[in-house]
Amino acid sequence: MELNYGASALSPEGAAHVVNELVQLQSVIVNHVNEAATSGGKVKPDTRTAAFLKLVKNRPVYPALSGKTMEFDGAGKCVAGCAAQ
Template sequence: TLIKPTAVIASHANERATEDGKVIAGTKTETFMKASAVPVHLPLSGRTMEFDDAGVCVAGC
């Protein structure tokens, strides 16, 4: 493996993946989140997320 992320921000382009800040059941994003071995964060409009050097979300989560 070339890259071993400690956390990911799931992009959900071309898919309505969230509603009221929560993932919608049955979406590709939900499937990805369930399959991921690392924490998955949802990108939310207007919110800036900050991560430390270990990939832990420390603000805006």
């Protein structure tokens, strides 16, 4: 699942609730709309995206990074290009 959330859509808590309780996911790609959430390929610590990462349980979360291609198999497992945060 790619979760595309911004300041006017979902809070980190609301987005984590969707991922943890409502949708059974193997992995999550989070797209940090309207937030400079990453630097050097890593999520910045004081961002909404970082708060979301801390709240997600029992599955990897991958930040969407410009110019990076990620590949997943049919079961949602990353097979190339991913670095879980």
